[in-house]
Amino acid sequence: MLDLAGRVALITGGSRGIGRAIARMLAEHGAAVAIGARNEAGVSRAVAEIGALNGGRSAGMPCDVRRWEECERLIGHTVAAFGRLDILVNNAGVGVFAPVEAMSLEEWHLQIATNLDGVFHCCRAALPHLKRAEGWIINVGSLAGKNPFAGGAAYNATKFGLLGFSEALMLEVRHSGVRVCCVMPGSVATEFASDQTTGADWKLHPEDVAEVVRDLLAFPARALPSRVEIRPSRPPSKP
Ligand SMILES: NC(=O)c1ccc[n+]([C@@H]2O[C@H](COP(=O)([O-])OP(=O)(O)OC[C@H]3O[C@@H](n4cnc5c(N)ncnc54)[C@H](OP(=O)(O)O)[C@@H]3O)[C@@H](O)[C@H]2O)c1
Numbered sequence: 001m002l003d004l005a006g007r008v009a010l011i012t013g014g015s016r017g018i019g020r021a022i023a024r025m026l027a028e029h030g031a032a033v034a035i036g037a038r039n040e041a042g043v044s045r046a047v048a049e050i051g052a053l054n055g056g057r058s059a060g061m062p063c064d065v066r067r068w069e070e071c072e073r074l075i076g077h078t079v080a081a082f083g084r085l086d087i088l089v090n091n092a093g094v095g096v097f098a099p100v101e102a103m104s105l106e107e108w109h110l111q112i113a114t115n116l117d118g119v120f121h122c123c124r125a126a127l128p129h130l131k132r133a134e135g136w137i138i139n140v141g142s143l144a145g146k147n148p149f150a151g152g153a154a155y156n157a158t159k160f161g162l163l164g165f166s167e168a169l170m171l172e173v174r175h176s177g178v179r180v181c182c183v184m185p186g187s188v189a190t191e192f193a194s195d196q197t198t199g200a201d202w203k204l205h206p207e208d209v210a211e212v213v214r215d216l217l218a219f220p221a222r223a224l225p226s227r228v229e230i231r232p233s234r235p236p237s238k239p
Helices: 017-028 040-051 068-082 105-133 153-176 206-217
Strands: 008-012 032-037 058-062 087-090 136-140 179-185 227-230
Touching (some): 017 040, 017 087, 032 068, 068 105, 136 153, 153 179, 153 227, 179 206, 206 227
Parallel strands (some): 008 032, 032 058, 136 179
16 A cells, blocks of 8 residues: 655645545655645645545645645645645646637636646745655646646646646656656546536546545656546547
C-alpha cells in the first residue's frame, strides 16, 4: 500500500468533487493534507473531514486561485503548518458551456483566470518547496484538453492550454526532481456543470480520479507518467 507518512499535499478546490476525493485518498494513505477553495464553510467542512482520516493533520484556508497573493498565502500556510510541501494538486476549475456569441466577457475571464492563471500562480509559489522535496505537481486537466466540442470553446481553450503548460513545465523541472503530470478525466459525476445531471451511472466517480493519482504517486522516482487519460467505459452511444 502507498505510504505517504511524512509527506505533505496541497489540493486546490479540495472542498468537493474530484479535489475532495483526492484529498481523502491522500489522507487515508497517511499524508498531511491542506486544501483551498473560495467558500469558507466548504473549506472548514472538508478540513474536519480530512482530519478525521489522518489524525488531524489537515489544514486549509479560503483561497481564490485567481489571485496570486491568496495562492502565495495558502502555500505559506501549508508549509508553516507542516514544514514542507511534497505534492501540489491543481484541481480548482470551472466550466461555462455556451456558444462564443452568447458567452459574456465575465464567463470567459472566469475560466481563463481560474483554470490557467490559478495553476500558474500555485506552481510558481510552490516550486521552491517542491524542488526541495523532489515532489509532484498533478494538474487536473480534462479530455476537453484534446477533444474540442461545440459550446466548449472557452473551457477547451483553458484545458488545451493547461496541457501545454503542464508538459512544458514537466520538461523544465524534471531535472530538479519535480515530476509533473496532467490527469485528464472524461465526465465525472460531480456538481461541476449545472447543465449536467449529477450521479449519472455511466460517469466516472471522483474516487476513480483519486485512484489514478494514488497510482501515479506509487511510481518509482525514475518513472514519470506525464499525461494520463481516464474516461467512462460505457458512455451513452452517440447516434
Ligand atoms: N466533473 C467533470 O466531469 C470533470 C471532467 C474533467 C475534468 N474536470 C476538472 O476537474 C476539476 C474539479 O472539478 P469537479 O468536477 O470536482 O468540480 P466541482 O465539484 O465544481 O468542484 C470544484 C472545486 O474547485 C473550487 N473552486 C472553483 N473555483 C475556484 C477558485 N477560483 N479558487 C479556488 N477554488 C475554486 C470549488 O470550491 P469553491 O466554489 O468554494 O471555490 C470546488 O472545491 C476541474 O479542474 C475540472 O475542470 C471535471
